[in-house]
Amino acid sequence: MFGFKLFLLLQGVVSALCATLTYNWDIDWVPVSPDGFPRVAVGINGKWPCPQIDVNVGDRVIVNIVNNLGNETTTIHFHGIFQTGSNQMDGPAQATQCPIAPGSSFQYDFVINQTGTYWYHAHVGGQYIDGLRGPIIVHDPRSPFLGLYEEEVTFTVTDWYHTQAPYLIDFFESPLNNEIHGGSEPVPNATLINEAQNVKFPIKPNGTYLFHIINMAAFAGIYVQFDQHELTVVGIDGVYTTPRKVSQVFLATAQRYSVIVQAKPNANQNFAITTSMDLSMFDPSVTPPNLNNNATAWLVYDSAKPLPVAPSFQYLDSALNDKVFTPYDQEGPLGPVTHPISLTMGFTSNEANQNRAIFNNVTYIPQKVPSLYTALSAPADQVSNPVIYGVNSNAFVLPYNAIVEITLSNTDNGPHPFHLHSHQFQVIARSDPTADDTLLTPPTNVVPPATPMRRDTVLVNGGGYVILRFKADNPGVALFHCHIEWHVEAGLTATFIEAPEQLQALGLVIPQSHKATCAKLGIPITGNAAGNTKNWTDLTGAFTTPPLNDWGALVNPPSSKGKYRYARRRSSRVIRDLE
Numbered sequence: 143m144f145g146f147k148l149f150l151l152l153q154g155v156v157s158a159l160c161a162t163l164t165y166n167w168d169i170d171w172v173p174v175s176p177d178g179f180p181r182v183a184v185g186i187n188g189k190w191p192c193p194q195i196d197v198n199v200g201d202r203v204i205v206n207i208v209n210n211l212g213n214e215t216t217t218i219h220f221h222g223i224f225q226t227g228s229n230q231m232d233g234p235a236q237a238t239q240c241p242i243a244p245g246s247s248f249q250y251d252f253v254i255n256q257t258g259t260y261w262y263h264a265h266v267g268g269q270y271i272d273g274l275r276g277p278i279i280v281h282d283p284r285s286p287f288l289g290l291y292e293e294e295v296t297f298t299v300t301d302w303y304h305t306q307a308p309y310l311i312d313f314f315e316s317p318l319n320n321e322i323h324g325g326s327e328p329v330p331n332a333t334l335i336n337e338a339q340n341v342k343f344p345i346k347p348n349g350t351y352l353f354h355i356i357n358m359a360a361f362a363g364i365y366v367q368f369d370q371h372e373l374t375v376v377g378i379d380g381v382y383t384t385p386r387k388v389s390q391v392f393l394a395t396a397q398r399y400s401v402i403v404q405a406k407p408n409a410n411q412n413f414a415i416t417t418s419m420d421l422s423m424f425d426p427s428v429t430p431p432n433l434n435n436n437a438t439a440w441l442v443y444d445s446a447k448p449l450p451v452a453p454s455f456q457y458l459d460s461a462l463n464d465k466v467f468t469p470y471d472q473e474g475p476l477g478p479v480t481h482p483i484s485l486t487m488g489f490t491s492n493e494a495n496q497n498r499a500i501f502n503n504v505t506y507i508p509q510k511v512p513s514l515y516t517a518l519s520a521p522a523d524q525v526s527n528p529v530i531y532g533v534n535s536n537a538f539v540l541p542y543n544a545i546v547e548i549t550l551s552n553t554d555n556g557p558h559p560f561h562l563h564s565h566q567f568q569v570i571a572r573s574d575p576t577a578d579d580t581l582l583t584p585p586t587n588v589v590p591p592a593t594p595m596r597r598d599t600v601l602v603n604g605g606g607y608v609i610l611r612f613k614a615d616n617p618g619v620a621l622f623h624c625h626i627e628w629h630v631e632a633g634l635t636a637t638f639i640e641a642p643e644q645l646q647a648l649g650l651v652i653p654q655s656h657k658a659t660c661a662k663l664g665i666p667i668t669g670n671a672a673g674n675t676k677n678w679t680d681l682t683g684a685f686t687t688p689p690l691n692d693w694g695a696l697v698n699p700p701s702s703k704g705k706y707r708y709a710r711r712r713s714s715r716v717i718r719d720l721e
């Protein structure tokens with residue numbers, strides 16, 4: 143009897159606390175000009191910037207998508223959300239779902255059992271560069287920092303381009319770019335704060351604010367400094383940290399910082415907030431000398447008073463050293479390591495003289511069958527065989543509950559922000575920035591820090607290494623990739639097939655809307671990477687070479703009903719130059 147009553151009681155508590163939030167989102171083209179230059183962006187319900195998802199921990203989120211773009215597919219990834227038991231809702235195209243075809247509806251449905259600052263973004267063809275991205279803020283009625291702030295403020299920073307992403311990707315991937323510029327990345331036109339410029343944040347004297355700072359850029363690492371206001375960092379990538387005061391933060395793309403800001407005691411003046419894109423990531427030969435890499439916003443105490451010019455500041459090396467942050471829960475290093483993985487990343491030119499990114503010599507290419515569907519349809523005696531996921535999915539099978547240690551070596555001389563889906567990893571070791579031509583060998587016997595920093599996106603320095611640990615306790619398909627969108631498109635992705643047997647036992651239900659878009663695009667939902675359901679090790683027909691000219695979000699143009707293909711959309715300039 144007692145057990146029964148307790149159950150009813152708990153159920154009551156749970157339903158009182160946990161809500162279901164339903165978002166109905168039509169994805170469409172929206173005319174915008176955040177920096178004064180008119181173009182179209184990918185927006186939601188006729189509006190851009192895209193709305194914030196605001197939830198309490200434990201809430202269920204349902205997002206009903208209708209793709210009204212007409213000429214591009216779409217998908218949405220909820221960055222940093224673990225999707226425990228709901229891997230089919232993670233979002234990356236050809237990894238956990240098919241692209242959502244133009245005209246198709248699609249439902250995401252999952253519970254958020256985490257707290258802090260996250261974001262969502264398209265996960266197909268570099269589409270978030272064109273605007274489909276927004277904050278996710280998960281409020282926590284039991285936050286250890288309650289009482290230290292009165293108001294929460296969202297502060298996004300991003301790079302911004304005047305040319306639409308598919309054309310930029312085409313150019314980035316073209317042999318021409320490789321020949322002339324050595325494959326350099328497109329350089330942004332502007333920096334945006336909350337997808338705008340000259341944003342004013344109203345501030346009350348003596349007020350306390352929790353700023354959720356999110357870098358939603360395609361490429362740029364961004365420094366953020368509030369003039370004459372200290373930032374007390376209390377969270378990184380959704381992980382509460384021991385509070386630490388800093389004067390400046392640096393966010394690689396996809397990283398987040400939650401900071402408490404104490405307002406001045408009076409309204410005598412207003413203060414500038416400066417954001418500055420790290421120019422060292424841009425190839426000087428394609429960076430215009432007049433590029434403004436900064437954007438300014440203001441803490442407005444008194445709207446009648448002037449808005450000061452942003453003071454110049456020095457980039458602080460300490461802003462790059464996020465290893466100083468320790469998780470609030472003081473979690474010690476995971477161990478002993480049962481499943482080491484060595485990854486060496488770099489760039490190479492393929493036979494077609496395209497600039498391709500590689501992990502252990504393999505460039506990622508989306509496969510015919512989404513990897514999750516391969517894992518769900520494979521016979522039990524094949525599901526743990528990495529071969530069935532196709533060579534170019536770069537698949538690593540992780541045993542259930544393995545303590546995985548990734549040792550990542552970066553042979554490139556630029557820094558890369560690496561993101562793991564479905565987890566927050568511990569950063570066990572990372573090399574400091576070094577001179578351009580240095581190539582460091584990762585150490586083999588590292589003594590982990592007592593309380594390693596934990597986050598979901600970490601910067602590996604040029605020529606350096608990073609050593610990460612996590613527990614493979616979340617069965618599903620989890621991508622591990624650089625978060626620079628140009629590099630994602632060039633193949634800098636590995637696929638972790640995490641606990642595939644336990645994944646099959648979960649009995650995930652693939653909703654009808656997920657299957658329908660696959661059918662519409664002619665994408666098979668069973669079989670190995672090549673769609674073979676008879677001989678699972680026969681990969682004949684699997685995708686092993688990237689298309690030479692066809693980049694950007696997969697589309698199903700009205701003219702080719704039911705045919706799955708990439709869009710052709712080379713810019714006329716590239717075509718002319720090549721011919």
Ligand SMILES: *[C@@H]1O[C@H](CO)[C@@H](O)[C@H](O)[C@H]1NC(C)=O
Binds near residue numbers: 211214306694709
């Ligand atoms: C798709 O349509 C939009 C809106 O008309 C247009 O701006 C965009 O360039 C098109 N994209 C491609 C890749 O053709």
Ligand SMILES: *[C@@H]1O[C@H](CO)[C@@H](O)[C@H](O)[C@H]1NC(C)=O
Binds near residue numbers: 226255
């Ligand atoms: C939610 O997260 C907490 C803390 O990480 C964990 O203890 C709990 O088991 C999770 N609950 C569910 C339903 O996943």
Ligand SMILES: *[C@@H]1O[C@H](CO)[C@@H](O)[C@H](O)[C@H]1NC(C)=O
Binds near residue numbers: 305
């Ligand atoms: C910025 O936009 C203009 C078009 O307004 C374009 O011609 C130029 O190349 C762009 N610059 C960069 C650095 O992307």
Ligand SMILES: *[C@@H]1O[C@H](CO)[C@@H](O)[C@H](O)[C@H]1NC(C)=O
Binds near residue numbers: 348407408409
């Ligand atoms: C802010 O707090 C200080 C110290 O408590 C007090 O002297 C001051 O009057 C307060 N300012 C305002 C505008 O309330």
Ligand SMILES: *[C@@H]1O[C@H](CO)[C@@H](O)[C@H](O)[C@H]1NC(C)=O
Binds near residue numbers: 434435436453
């Ligand atoms: C951007 O801001 C940084 C930091 O204050 C400064 O050093 C740099 O000169 C600024 N760039 C431009 C183009 O004003």
Ligand SMILES: *[C@@H]1O[C@H](CO)[C@@H](O)[C@H](O)[C@H]1NC(C)=O
Binds near residue numbers: 486502503
């Ligand atoms: C990558 O290729 C190079 C040259 O072909 C070879 O020396 C190296 O061993 C390969 N590395 C891996 C991890 O396969």
Ligand SMILES: *[C@@H]1O[C@H](CO)[C@@H](O)[C@H](O)[C@H]1NC(C)=O
Binds near residue numbers: 677678679680681
């Ligand atoms: C399955 O395919 C593999 C690879 O092509 C081949 O070696 C093997 O003989 C095939 N097995 C059968 C039963 O046909």
Ligand SMILES: [Cu+2]
Binds near residue numbers: 557558559625626629
């Ligand atoms: Cu990268």
